[in-house]
Amino acid sequence: MRFNEYRILWILVFFDLPTETKKERQVYAKFRKDIMCDGFSMFQFSIYLRHCSSRENADVHIKRVKRSLPPKGHVGIMTITDKQFGMMELFYGKDAEALPDTPQQLELF
Template identity: 80%
Template sequence: MWILVFFDLPTETKKDRKAHAQFRKDIMRDGFTMFQFSIYLRHCNSRENADVHVKRVKRSLPEKGNVGILTITDKQFGDIELFHGQSVKKRPDTPQQLELF
């Protein structure tokens, strides 16, 4: 599973900028990486694990701004086509899944 977090947060005032920075730090601390400006993603091994991380994002929501959370499967993410200009860009690597007994 992949979780994508999209956000558009205000940065007009010092308080807004602080909330924006804190939200970014919170989701990055939870293992999200930047995919594009204001789009962060994280790989999860199961739906249950994804639900845990979605709840953490929801707890970190700032007072103002727009945030979207999208959860998709590895197959759906694998169908993404990425471009840099007209050149095809490589997809982010899927982390290796570990099995613990």
């Protein structure tokens, strides 16, 4: 199946983890590092996103996030289509900002 804006997904991971003790900060840093090593990039503080070419690919990365979940704190995982992501409006103060670039897809056939 060819890529289209309804099949391509974005995964958003939202988290609020405790950071009061040294151990909690280590757990926070490990979780953040784990999702970044899996291709997520920071969208805002404690909001990370990743582009996926299909539902199957998104499911793989969602399972990886779930394996890295810390014992405490709140973590949310949401998927949206590329079409929905493209309709997002971003602002920095009152000035509109451009959306992050969509990664280029390599299509062989």
